[in-house]
Amino acid sequence: MSIRYFYLSLLIVLLTGCMKNKIENKLDGEVLLKQKCSKCHNLDMPPKSYDNEIAPSMMAVTFHLKDFIKANDPSEHEAKIVEFVKDYVINPSRSKSFCDKTSLDSYGIMPSQKGKVTVDELEAIAKYMYNTYDNQKMLKIMQEKQRLARMPLYKRVLEQQRCQNCHDIYKDKVAPSFLSISKKYNNNKPLIESIKNGSKGKWKNFKLIMPPFKKMTDKDIEGMVNWILNLKIRDKNEI
Ligand code: HEC
Numbered sequence: 001m002s003i004r005y006f007y008l009s010l011l012i013v014l015l016t017g018c019m020k021n022k023i024e025n026k027l028d029g030e031v032l033l034k035q036k037c038s039k040c041h042n043l044d045m046p047p048k049s050y051d052n053e054i055a056p057s058m059m060a061v062t063f064h065l066k067d068f069i070k071a072n073d074p075s076e077h078e079a080k081i082v083e084f085v086k087d088y089v090i091n092p093s094r095s096k097s098f099c100d101k102t103s104l105d106s107y108g109i110m111p112s113q114k115g116k117v118t119v120d121e122l123e124a125i126a127k128y129m130y131n132t133y134d135n136q137k138m139l140k141i142m143q144e145k146q147r148l149a150r151m152p153l154y155k156r157v158l159e160q161q162r163c164q165n166c167h168d169i170y171k172d173k174v175a176p177s178f179l180s181i182s183k184k185y186n187n188n189k190p191l192i193e194s195i196k197n198g199s200k201g202k203w204k205n206f207k208l209i210m211p212p213f214k215k216m217t218d219k220d221i222e223g224m225v226n227w228i229l230n231l232k233i234r235d236k237n238e239i
């Protein structure tokens with residue numbers, strides 16, 4: 001393939017990609033929820049913190065609506081909730097809100113979003129809310145959190161950050177084994193630095209670059225480095 005054709009097809013792929021996104025985004029409930037509602041409602045399930053809330057979390061709102069709005073026929077439950085959201089967001093009122101009195105007094109009634117969101121957009125938002133904030137999904141998330149919390153730190157980090165795509169514990173692969181690293185260092189500082197900011201050129205036989213892990217917490221990085229440094233001691237005892 002000539003280089004010109006290569007660029008031409010790249011351009012076409014990029015352009016059709018953009019067009020597709022535009023059409024889908026228009027009524028993408030997830031994107032719209034973020035754009036139109038996240039200024040006041042926390043969208044996480046479950047929220048990481050309940051401090052300084054100016055509105056109930058979207059999870060709380062949706063669970064609340066699911067509890068209070070009844071449908072004789074379960075297949076109509078979603079439609080009924082969607083109707084409520086479409087109406088409430090444009091015409092909120094104290095009498096319609098399912099929020100308890102104390103919470104209403106502290107939050108104040110939701111300001112009407114008339115003019116800021118269309119009925120079609122609200123339909124997409126409400127359907128997304130109904131399907132996302134779901135008891136079964138919440139249960140799975142909590143179980144997964146518990147599973148991770150019960151794991152030893154190094155196992156969790158290996159799994160979450162996929163260190164083993166490049167590193168083996170005992171054998172050199174595309175990156176030095178954690179055991180070789182352990183044998184080369186006694187001090188944790190340079191290793192903490194390397195995980196935070198990446199590393200290259202320190203290991204002569206490895207051409208690859210170690211990417212920075214900016215999103216890892218300091219606690220995870222330090223725990224991981226301690227585990228790596230201890231490998232040489234455990235190695236002597238166990239192997
Ligand atoms: C300017 C802040 C603000 C924005 C923006 C906002 N809300 Fe609210 N919303 C609130 C507050 C405060 C409450 C709680 C008081 C109440 O029920 O009116 C609330 C309550 C609600 C309720 C009723 C909950 C109940 O228990 O009755 C729904 C439904 C809701 N919001 C949906 C939305 C959706 C969907 C959007 C985005 C299109 C949105 N809100 C945007 C502040 C906001």
Ligand code: HEC
Binds near residue numbers: 174195202207209
């Ligand atoms: C994309 C491949 C890749 C991944 C993923 C990766 N590493 Fe590395 N790592 C490398 C390479 C390559 C080196 C050697 C870099 C060099 O030569 O400086 C390295 C080096 C290191 C070093 C030694 C740095 C130094 O200063 O000598 C540590 C510690 C380390 N990695 C830990 C980790 C941990 C922990 C993870 C997961 C959070 C991880 N790596 C994920 C490729 C990777």
